[in-house]
Each structure stands twice: as structure tokens, then as C-alpha cells.
Amino acid sequence: MQLQYLRVFSHIEAVARAGSIRKAAEALFITPSALDRRVQDLEAELGVALFERHARGMRLTAAGEVFLHHVRAQRADFERVQTEIELLKGVRRGAVGIAASQALAYSVLPEVINGFRAANPGISFKVHICDRQAVVASLRAFEADLGLVYNVQPAGDLTLLMQVEQRLCAVMADGHPLAAQVSVKMRDCVRFPLALPDPSLGGRAILDGFFARSSLQPNVVLESNSFEMLRNYVRGNDAISFQVQVGTPLARVQDGVTARAIEERAFPRQPLTVAQLKGRHLPQPAVRFLASLRDAL
Amino acid sequence: MQLQYLRVFSHIEAVARAGSIRKAAEALFITPSALDRRVQDLEAELGVALFERHARGMRLTAAGEVFLHHVRAQRADFERVQTEIELLKGVRRGAVGIAASQALAYSVLPEVINGFRAANPGISFKVHICDRQAVVASLRAFEADLGLVYNVQPAGDLTLLMQVEQRLCAVMADGHPLAAQVSVKMRDCVRFPLALPDPSLGGRAILDGFFARSSLQPNVVLESNSFEMLRNYVRGNDAISFQVQVGTPLARVQDGVTARAIEERAFPRQPLTVAQLKGRHLPQPAVRFLASLRDAL
DNA sequence: TGCACCGTTCGAATTTTTGCAACACTGGCG
DNA sequence: CGCCAGTGTTGCAAAAATTCGAACGGTGCA
Incomplete structure (x- = not known):
């Protein structure tokens, strides 16, 4: 849903996103000339140039950035008001x-x-x-x-x-040797191949912190930016992966994969x-x- | 300054303030019918009635109150963005x-x-x-x-x-007997007629708190909701008034009136x-x- | 009951917005 | 160097929207 009277603001956003009036106009199903006029009118009313006219398109000026942020804030707040009103209607x-x-x-x-x-x-x-x-x-x-x-x-x-505060847990195939234990030690884990989250993921920083302080030598056979990838990988072999444990039952088996708490308590915490x-x-x-x-x- | 695209919002505000479409229309220099359509269109777009139609005019519904508040917040924030942009221009x-x-x-x-x-x-x-x-x-x-x-x-x-934290000070004519002292005691003040701020003003609560605890009998000859009234009154006689002392030089004489600190330290404080x-x-x-x-x- | 006031509706007049075509300009590429 | 594809922009006509003026229906008050 979109208020009729706020069209112009969407137009500005579209231009900023598309980087050019012609592309934005296409996305908005109007002609470039109409859109151009909206932009110019608004700039005139504000008394500032919202865009830098470049030969290859338009880029937001500093004032444009500020204004666009305001537009987005305003729309978000308007949507909040809408749900507030819906609430009033029961x-x-x-x-x-x-x-x-x-x-x-x-x-x-x-x-x-x-x-x-x-x-x-x-x-x-x-x-x-x-x-x-x-x-x-x-x-x-x-x-x-x-x-x-x-x-x-x-x-x-x-x-x-x-x-x-979050703790890591070890993720492994359902029939994995370590799965027989209620909880596992890192010393045991490193005897198996490891499939680790890559640095873009949350748990990795915890593991790096641990290995930096310990003398254990991990055998990393897989790094991935996808937890799903890691989980599906360990299902087929004896590798072990790690995942942040967030209030979920540990022992649950799902799709042939299970998780075990890690005993070391001196793990660096990461909230x-x-x-x-x-x-x-x-x-x-x-x-x-x-x-x-x-x-x- | 007013964004063209936000006219409708001002219209809503005008109707809410005026209490009727006809009066609001007059204030906005448009005809009632045009204004009526704007209101109805907006209500249709929002899916809620913003006003209760009464025989004597229109009153905001609950949804209308919520929406009006949003409109005002939005305008205030827009004005902030405007000064932010002015700042960008230097x-x-x-x-x-x-x-x-x-x-x-x-x-x-x-x-x-x-x-x-x-x-x-x-x-x-x-x-x-x-x-x-x-x-x-x-x-x-x-x-x-x-x-x-x-x-x-x-x-x-x-x-x-x-x-x-604020303290009271005594206000009196420049040539007042007590003006010879650097600071005064309430015991001395009550020997003169008193001109007190009335309960709608800030300092009165402090005074009431003091007199309730003390045995002094004030002789109140004037109460007013105007500090200026009180100041101008004491200039012509020996009455004493009181005023909150806010970081201003006490001894300064202005228009024949001066102020003195009050010695009692057990005064109730009022921030x-x-x-x-x-x-x-x-x-x-x-x-x-x-x-x-x-x-x- | 009558009167004053209200919101509302209708079609025409007016204003605003849009579309289309053409223009002027810039940057990259042969 | 000149072409070309891309850009934003403008003039004028078409389309859409807003506004107006006048009349209608309803409600509270004297």
C-alpha cells in the first residue's frame, strides 16, 4: 500500500537506486520527462540539488543522502502508524x-x-x-x-x-562415534576432519579465539559461508562442524545430523x-x- | 515553507483544529467541497474514518488522533532535515x-x-x-x-x-530596608507584606512547602500569575515578592527592583x-x- | 416548525501532471 | 578525430487530478 501523496518520495528513491532517470522511469512505468520534472520540482522546493548530474546518470549529493534517509524513516514510521490504526480497528x-x-x-x-x-x-x-x-x-x-x-x-x-551469551556446539552425523557421548571435548573433535564456518559467519570468531590459545591442530577440510552446506556435508562422513547453540534442544536428530555440547567452559563467549x-x-x-x-x- | 506534496496533511490538521470542514476550508482559502474530497480520499486510502461526522462539525476519531500525531511528527522531522541540509550548504x-x-x-x-x-x-x-x-x-x-x-x-x-536545582530569592524595591543586607531571612521577610506567585507558577510550591513547615504567618497582599506584575508591584512599596533564582547575578538592580538570596538552607528544592x-x-x-x-x- | 449549520454530491472549469518528440550534452570506442 | 550510445532536459499537446459553484439531505436548536 502506498499513499498517493508520497509518490514523489518513492520516485526519489527509485532514481537513487537505478542511478539514472531513464532506468528509474522504466521501473516506475512513467516517462523520463515526467520523472525528471518531479525531481526538479522537489529540488526547487527544497532549494538544494539532490543529485549530481553526471554524463552516465545521477548520483545522490550529500543533501540527497540526508533527504533519502528521511524519506525512508518517514515511510517506515507511516507503516508503523498504519498497523497502529489496524490495531485500533481490532x-x-x-x-x-x-x-x-x-x-x-x-x-x-x-x-x-x-x-x-x-x-x-x-x-x-x-x-x-x-x-x-x-x-x-x-x-x-x-x-x-x-x-x-x-x-x-x-x-x-x-x-x-x-x-x-552464546556457546558453540559440535555438529556431526547421527551415527558418528562422538555422538555416543552426551558432550564432547575439543581435544576429541580435532581427531576428526573439521568443517568450519568461514570468517563471514558468527561462530568462526569463537573458534579462531579458541585455536589461537590452544595447541590443538585442527584438520580443516571444508570452509563455507553456509551453515546448511556444512550440516549437509558432515552427514555423509565423520567430519565435525560447529554451530552456535541458541536455546535449541541439543540432542535432537534432524535429517541425520545431531549436535553435542562442548565441554570446555573457557571458550571465548560471543553474544x-x-x-x-x-x-x-x-x-x-x-x-x-x-x-x-x-x-x- | 511547505512541501507541495504534504498539503493534504496540513488540510487534515486544519480540519481537526477548526472542528468543521467549512471553517477549515475558509482558513485554507479553498471551498468546502474540495477539502471534503481530500479528507474522504485520504480516509479511503487509509481505510479508516479519521473523523466522526457530527451534525455540528467533525471530531477526530481515535485513528484520526494517531494519524494526526504522525503527521505532526513527520513535519517536525522534515523541518529538522531541512536545517540539516542548510547546514550542509554551509x-x-x-x-x-x-x-x-x-x-x-x-x-x-x-x-x-x-x-x-x-x-x-x-x-x-x-x-x-x-x-x-x-x-x-x-x-x-x-x-x-x-x-x-x-x-x-x-x-x-x-x-x-x-x-x-533551583533556590528562591526575595525580590524587593531598590530602596527597601532589607536591600541593605546581602542576604535575607524569611523571618525578616514576613514582617513585610508579601506578593506571591499564584499556584499556577513554579515558585509557589516551594513557598507553600516552607510555610506549611514553619510557624511564620505570611501577610499576603497580592497573588498573581504574572511575575512581571509582582515585580512591578513591589517597586512602589515595601512589599516583598519571591522568584526562582536561576543563575543570574543577585544584586543587580533593574528598573528599581533588586533581589536578595534567602538564608534558610532547609527550603524544599524544586528542580x-x-x-x-x-x-x-x-x-x-x-x-x-x-x-x-x-x-x- | 423553521432556521442555521453541517457534510456531501454533481458536472463544469481549472490546474497539475504526464506523454511524446526533439534537443543538447558527455564519455567511450573505433 | 568523429561517431554513437547513453544521459538529462525542454516545448507543447493530451490526460488526469483537483477545485469550484451550486444544490441536496440531514441534524440540532430556538
Whole structure:
């Protein structure tokens, strides 16, 4: 849904994204001339050039960046108001936008969302799984209400809503020799080939911290930026992978893969952080979901 | 300055204020029918009735209140973005909106603003002097950026930025017998007629607190809701008035009136509070002025 | 009951926005 | 060097939207 009166703002955003009036016009199903006039009118009303006219297209000026950010903030707030109004009508509808690290796609998010939707059937979710930088970028672009991320670098425009200490667990095939134990030691794990998350993923920093302090020699046979890839890999052999353990039953077997707690307690900790863009008013559904999340973790 | 594309929002506000389409239309220099369509179109786009149609006019529905608040917040934020952009152009312009209690109109605000404008000539001010409730109302309606008020009742939608403990001082004519002393005692003051601020003003609560605990019998000859009234009254006779002392030189004589510190230290304290609406992004000039205020108090 | 005031509707007039074609310009490439 | 594909921009006509003026239907008050 889009307010008639806010078309121009979308137009600006489209031009910024497309990088040229002609491409943006095509995406908006209008002619370049009409779009050009909208841009010029707005620039005249603001008294600033929003774009640098380049021979190959248009790039945002500093003022344009500021204004675009305002436009996005305004739209996000308008959508919040809309769900607020829906709530007034008695309809419990609305959507929660979430940007999260991959580790959460496995069990945490699906399960918490499931539980939440059982109690609030009208609320829908938009979950964007991506790396750390993209999570922050999603928050900044108002595409996501909540960001769930490891290893957060404290940025000035973020508000940390919640932090949960996380521990790693070892992931292995169901019939793996170590699966007979309730919990495993790293010393035992390194006797098997290891399939590790790559540095773009959350758990890797913990492992690096551990191996740096220990004398164990890991035999890394696979690195990947996909937890799913790692899980599916260890199913077929005796390799061991690692994953952040987030409030999920450890012993559960799923698709032939199981997880075991790691005994070492001196592991470097790395908190899972839930964050929002500073100064934003979260839509009501997002606030409620945050409470659900807090209960679950 | 007003964005063309936000006309409708102003229209809604006008209708809400005027209480009827016809009056609002008159104020906006358009016909009732045009305005009516704008309202109806917007209601259709939102899917909610913003107004209750009454035989004597229109009143906001709950949804209308919510939406109107959003509109005002949006406009305030847009104005902030505008000054942000002006700043980018190198122009240091902008306005700070202040709502404050009367006690501050005498010396604090004029002087702090004067000092601030010496350093920032481009910044203009809108100072609205009013009572406590109106200060909070101004903040809620986005008419003021900063509210300066005594005796603040902690409302949930306000953020307290700064609190300064205030003391009372005695105000009297320049040639008053007590003016010979550097500081005065309340015991001496009550030997003279008293001109007191009335309960709508900040200092009164402090005085009431004192007299309730003490055995002194005040001889109240004048109560007023205007500090200026009180000051001008004591100039012509031997009455004594009281005023909050806010970082101003005590001994200064102005228009035949002077002030003296009060010796009693057990006076109930009452903090001057600087507040903003919770969740707002203050415009840059307001932030800088707040720093000035902090230095001065 | 009558009157004053309200919001609302209709079709025409007006204003604004859009489309189309052409123009002027820049950067890359043969 | 000149061509060419790409850009933003402008003039004028067409289309769409907003606005106007006048009349209609309803409600509260004297």
C-alpha cells in the first residue's frame, strides 16, 4: 500500500537506486520527462540539488543522502502508524521485518516465529538472512525492524535491545562415534576432519579465539559461508562442524545430523545481539515479537 | 515553507483544529467541497474514518488522533532535515522552538539566547511562555523542541534532558530596608507584606512547602500569575515578592527592583527541568542550544 | 416548525501532471 | 578525430487530478 501523496518520495528513491532517470522511469512505468520534472520540482522546493548530474546518470549529493534517509524513516514510521490504526480497528495485523545472521535460520527463528504466530495469527514476517554488514544496512535502510547478529561492531546509530551469551556446539552425523557421548571435548573433535564456518559467519570468531590459545591442530577440510552446506556435508562422513547453540534442544536428530555440547567452559563467549536503528519507533508487532524472543532465549 | 506534496496533511490538521470542514476550508482559502474530497480520499486510502461526522462539525476519531500525531511528527522531522541540509550548504540557519515557564522569561532565557546568538547569528528562536500544562502540550504538538518547566509531573512521553536545582530569592524595591543586607531571612521577610506567585507558577510550591513547615504567618497582599506584575508591584512599596533564582547575578538592580538570596538552607528544592518529547530527533540548533543552556545553569 | 449549520454530491472549469518528440550534452570506442 | 550510445532536459499537446459553484439531505436548536 502506498499513499498517493508520497509518490514523489518513492520516485526519489527509485532514481537513487537505478542511478539514472531513464532506468528509474522504466521501473516506475512513467516517462523520463515526467520523472525528471518531479525531481526538479522537489529540488526547487527544497532549494538544494539532490543529485549530481553526471554524463552516465545521477548520483545522490550529500543533501540527497540526508533527504533519502528521511524519506525512508518517514515511510517506515507511516507503516508503523498504519498497523497502529489496524490495531485500533481490532484487527491484529501487521508485519515484522527481521534481518538476521545465517545461524539463526536453522532453528531459532523458525521456532520462535512459529510460536509467536500461534498466538498472533495476523502478524506476518519478512526474514532476510544475510551477513553482518547487510544486517546493519537493512536496519539503516528501514527494511528491517529488528537485526539479529553476532559479533556486532558497536555502531553509533544502533540501539542494542538484548544480548544473549552464546556457546558453540559440535555438529556431526547421527551415527558418528562422538555422538555416543552426551558432550564432547575439543581435544576429541580435532581427531576428526573439521568443517568450519568461514570468517563471514558468527561462530568462526569463537573458534579462531579458541585455536589461537590452544595447541590443538585442527584438520580443516571444508570452509563455507553456509551453515546448511556444512550440516549437509558432515552427514555423509565423520567430519565435525560447529554451530552456535541458541536455546535449541541439543540432542535432537534432524535429517541425520545431531549436535553435542562442548565441554570446555573457557571458550571465548560471543553474544548474540538484537538491535534496532536508534531513535526508531518500532511497530507494535515488532515490540511484541521482541518480548517473545526474550522469553525464548 | 511547505512541501507541495504534504498539503493534504496540513488540510487534515486544519480540519481537526477548526472542528468543521467549512471553517477549515475558509482558513485554507479553498471551498468546502474540495477539502471534503481530500479528507474522504485520504480516509479511503487509509481505510479508516479519521473523523466522526457530527451534525455540528467533525471530531477526530481515535485513528484520526494517531494519524494526526504522525503527521505532526513527520513535519517536525522534515523541518529538522531541512536545517540539516542548510547546514550542509554551509549556511548555519534554523530555528529553535522553546516552551517555558514564566519565571524564565525574566532573565535566564533572554540572556542565554543572547549569548547563543552572538556565536550563532543564523539561528532564530520561537519562545512560547506559558504554564506547565501548555509546555507539555507544546512539546506533544511538536510546536516546541525544548520545554523548560518547574514541577514537572513525569509523563511517559517525555525525556528529561537536564535538571537544575533551583533556590528562591526575595525580590524587593531598590530602596527597601532589607536591600541593605546581602542576604535575607524569611523571618525578616514576613514582617513585610508579601506578593506571591499564584499556584499556577513554579515558585509557589516551594513557598507553600516552607510555610506549611514553619510557624511564620505570611501577610499576603497580592497573588498573581504574572511575575512581571509582582515585580512591578513591589517597586512602589515595601512589599516583598519571591522568584526562582536561576543563575543570574543577585544584586543587580533593574528598573528599581533588586533581589536578595534567602538564608534558610532547609527550603524544599524544586528542580527546573529541561525536557523534550520522547523519541524525537532534535534539530541540530536545538541540540547546540541545549549545550549552551547546560553551560549557563 | 423553521432556521442555521453541517457534510456531501454533481458536472463544469481549472490546474497539475504526464506523454511524446526533439534537443543538447558527455564519455567511450573505433 | 568523429561517431554513437547513453544521459538529462525542454516545448507543447493530451490526460488526469483537483477545485469550484451550486444544490441536496440531514441534524440540532430556538
